[in-house]
Amino acid sequence: MLFLLILFLGGPAVLTSGRVWPLYGTPRKTVTLSSYGGHVFQEEGVWNYSTMLLREDMDVLILGARETIFALDLNNITNKKAMVKWEVIPDTQEICSLKGKTKETECQNYIRILHKMSDGRMYVCGTNAFNPTCDYMSYTHGNLSLESKHLEGKGKCPFDPFQRSTSEFVDGELYSATTLNFLGSEPVMMRSLNDSIRTEFSRSWLSEPSFIGMKHVAEGQKNPEGDDDKIYLFFSEAGLEYDSYKKMDVSRVARVCKGDLGGQRTLQKKWTSFLKARLDCPVSQTKLPFLIQDVFLYCPGDWSTCVFYGVFTPQTDMLQYSAVCTYRIQDIRDVFSKSKFKAMDSSSSRWVTYNGDVPEPRPGACINNNARQKKFFKSLDLPDKTLQFVKDKLLMDQAVEPSSKEPLLVKKGAAFTSIVVASTTALDGSIHQVMFIGTASGSVLKAVNYDEETVITEEVQLFAHSVPVKILRLSTTMGQLYAGSDVAAVQMPLSSCDHYTSCMDCVLARDPFCGWDLISNSCVAINSIQPDTHSEVVQSLRDGKASRCPAVESSTTIKFFYPGNMVSLLCEPGSNLAQVQWHVNGHPVENSNVYQIQHNTLLILKASDSDTGHYNCTSVETIKGVDYMTQSATYELRLGDFMTDPSVQPLVQEHQNTLLALKVLVIILTLMLLALVAWNFYKGYFAIPKCFNSDEESQQKTSGCQKPLQTGGRNSAASKACSSNSNNNHNRLSGNQHNGDQVF
Template sequence: MLFLLILFCWGPAILTFGQVWPLYGTPRKTVTLSSYGGHVFQEEGVWNYSTMLLREDMGVLILGARGTIFALDLNKIIHKKAMVKWEVIPSTQENCLMRGKNLETECQNYIRILHKMPDGRMYVCGTNAFNPTCDYMSYTDGNLSLENNQHEGRGKCPFDPFQGYASELVDGKLYSATYINFLGSESAVMRSLNGNIRTDDISSWLRDPSFVGMKHVAEGEENPEGDDDKIYIFFNEAAMEYDPYNKLDVSRVARVCKGDLGGLLALARKWTTFLKARLDCPVPQTRLPFLIQDVFLFCPGNWNTCVFYGVFTPQMSMLQYSAVCTYKIQDIREVFSKGKFKTVVNVDSFTKWVKSEEDIPDPRPGACINNDARQKEFLTSLNLPVKTLQFVRDRPLMDQAVEPSSQQPLLVKKGAAFTSIVVASTTALDGSIHQVMFIGTASGSVLKAVNYNGETVIIEEVQLFAHSEPVKILRLSTTVGQLYAGSEVAAVQMPLSACGHYTSCMDCVLARDPYCGWDLISNSCVAINSLHPNTHSQVIQSLRDGNPSRCPAVESPKTIKFFYPGNVVSLLCEPGSNLAQVQWHVNGHPVEQNNVYEIQHNRLLLLNATESNAGHYICTSVETSKGEDYIIQTATYELKLQDLVEDSLGQPLVQEQQKIFIALIVIVILLTLVLLALVVWTLYKGYCAIPSCSNSIEERPQCSNMMQKWGSIERVQQMN
């Protein structure tokens, strides 16, 4: 009853069942990775390709897997430039096994941390059979090498390879969010490498969290308030502000300030700026809040233009919807810098978190040191008064939730769960700039989607891996215009666009792909960024409307097909896209399914065809865009009754060929039977019994006698 009451009182996260929501759930095209011009990399015996670091300065993709790190050519990842093994030593593996972990899966070294250091080296950490360990790594002269400067990775890298974690390396310091003990019962958000600082170990700070992502935003740059850079942490955790007797998970965004040094007495070596808020992604007609799975930071300009893109899935497996929500950096800042706090009260023998009406101390709890604080002689967090520190220690949760831009998701789709997201920016033919989302799914595909004036269209779905292999990670290189993805079994690379697979003007324009346009001169779909400005007038692109009316008319080829009376005739018609509807006409009249015509998938079947079924058949693939219907391709058939006279002229030749074929089959069968009879007769007469022939010549007299007989026959033949 309490749980139902909580659901009823949830607020903006729960919407009524009567609310209408358009589901843009169907990709216009479904294509394979090979047709998209992609590449697959995998090494025999290596698994879990789930950690990536783009080194565009070196032209390589650093790929972390289980027990192995690769350096792959950024332009073509099938070219392996270097690799280094980092496996678990036997004693560590044995200790892991003795503590109850699985040898084949858990007691291995999964690479989990890969970051570029300020000096160009890389910082790398692995789970190391539940004994997290870190090292430094270099890539020089085509060689990838660990420095063997191994040190403890507790708090930096997870113990459990299958547990959520997040990390960022900023100014040579590692910020990490993970579980910090073997049992996976204690979690922390930490800063290490040159001075440690972490979250407090009370449950109001972190309560059974599942960490998803961490992003650095340089808010201190050109900031009139003299504010500090922020580290934002995204995770899911058990909600403490609702029913304590039923576990309800919610999504959170938390943040700390880069210059935080901890308190002097209170919160010594603990964050003084750790604040968190609920992160809402309200999907209509659902009762429980969706949970964030991945986040991408997109900043088209300076820091105050930044937007977080998050992918969300339901916390109940019976629901099959996923969503993308976006959050402006300014909206998040507003909640943390001006919002109310929650505080705990006791109600009927249990605690409840409610909006705090207490006076907020000055300086504001959880705030970074800015110009206002410095004027009051609070130069670092070590100078903050105990009252401010005690307030934020007891009240780390904000009362107000962070709502998505436009108060609703950017995309809602039914089907395989979303797992990851990256966002690229591209300029269209008319100079407008569009953000293209690449969304990984649990079915091993990536969706390419764009939002035009509030309408999100899924341009295509590219199948990267087998349907049972979820996309674990996505990375984007704008330098080479490539997307990289990792799964348990392989890593793949694909271009951001493949305009060449659009085969007609209508197909190219209706795709509404900002990367592509139809060139009237070359009569092909081309990449917009490859065009010379003087040729733009000869290129067609219509992104917001998908209007291909400027496309020239194309005549479809006619196929002549003959049939015999009483036959079943099959006419094929492939739809031009997943959004297209196939329509059949015969002699200018629509075909209706009945006892003569049957439409199955992409085929029209004529059952028991008669002379009256001969005629002109046209199949059109019709796609609707902005309320207008467009014929994107046509198949034309001329169905004719087979001329019996012509057929009879060719009949003797066909019959003769059939007779020859049958005669050959009979000869082969007779020869086989003769050979079989000969073998049986030989065995029956005992000339070569099977058991005797397995021994030496001296021990097989029957075979020797038979050989002597054959020898005698040979000598007689030679004498003759």
């Protein structure tokens, strides 16, 4: 790899620029999906939510996953309107497994193609356990249904569910780029369904490609040259034009004409208009080309205004940067129509610039007015000389450069995976393109460019950090963004102005969707503002001026401390771009053996009496060289007193409450015990003794009898009876003792 870096230091693969990228890669805010008002959809046991089709005509999102297709409510995707299963039959799965593929993962049916047809039905294809199959699907009366046509899917849908592929449905024809065989060794770009046509199986045409995206541009509409519509293909492949001992990949853009029918003798049923060119996205201080990962077509007007947005990542793990580059449609057209061609030098087996004669009509050109004047009305009329030339020399010598000659955005961190672009009108009537960029860490970045300065207003975490964003789809009608991953699909609004809580926070965000309403004292959506109230709304996108915002008020917190203890004073920055500044009694605080600032928190290591006073924390954000205070907090540090310290008083109160509760518990238990004793006496379970009046009565307790106080009459009889019972008891006791001696 080091050899490659040295080898291409001065060659065409050197992608360097003098631009130094500062904090453009830092999102101003980092927020969660729930705080942004988003929704999450996932079905138990279903994985790989990576294919989406917006059916705004039916208010549903058609979501393709593994062996399942869903129809979800566009307003809230948690509302599942319908679903249909498309599972692999056991025999097909068994054959897949016997060919060495994993039954539990690879030998499933992954939905990879979803397109709307002119009759309202949908064309859907799945990998079907390495036996790609297509079908027609309808959504009627709230139900999804497959027609079970079992159409051939080879060349349309990939065999391997984890291999990159792309497709586009245009005027009843399916254009696709994938592999044509089980091993994935025959890459192809083809048109099927009606007039089938494809690329040649040649490394000069496609060399180990990774297909990224395909876009239709209606260049035939209102075209003064009478040109044809184009299908543009974006991919990366091995760069055969470079000499190296090791394969080096490059990014490409290729295109074909929609009306291409192939050649009459040469290139029969093959593209006669397939041309490709290198796609550059130069990043500072890097030598190897960055590789394209996704592309979005943005057309604010007719086809001549179209711009392609592409996200790029390095082809080596040594770098952790990603980039966004833009390409004007006219610049791409100029490369294909004006650039020289490359040709293979037979003596050196190297691709070199071709300086010989170019036949007419120009090889690879669509049928236009110039061709018609020469009696060429379709590709079947083209001469063999032109066709043989384009068959062997289809690579342009000139590369397609970004519209600004450098990336629109460069960010260090998680790799970019996907991109969509929305347009919105600001308060002053200017139109801005807002990029939503998916990352490998499961988040989406919201970024916008102002006069060659790109700012990332927010980063919204959609999935867990280890779950990459696989697909993004944009509905401008609904004002919603939809994203898919292996584990779930999510929905989030394009803007959430109400989570900006202050004027300073709202204006410094420089979000073209939002502005601060001085009347309602809230951050509001610009498209909801009445024209007559524009003067009361603050928005400054290019300059970030927040001078109309009221001053930030400081809140004071009284904090007590005890000598010898460490004191911690918290401070929250207003944004990821803000810097925290600490002052004590009006003097700036610096790290020392007394003070330490860690993660914006001020630590007083061993507080003493001299550390009492006022500590002020301010969050300062710098925009265009101007400092703005976004938050402020003041602490009044006092020497602690046990009775007055607010931090101690809650503990004291808690202790007193605990003692009171214990007292109440003891009283309750005592009353319960007394009630229990009284109940037992009432029921007679406890006997009340009657011989407690005198010593004489006490002595008679052993006999179980009370001696009468008077003699004669009934008392005398009772006395005798008592005496008799006493003697009998004595005799029984003596008898028992005697018997006891005999036993033992």
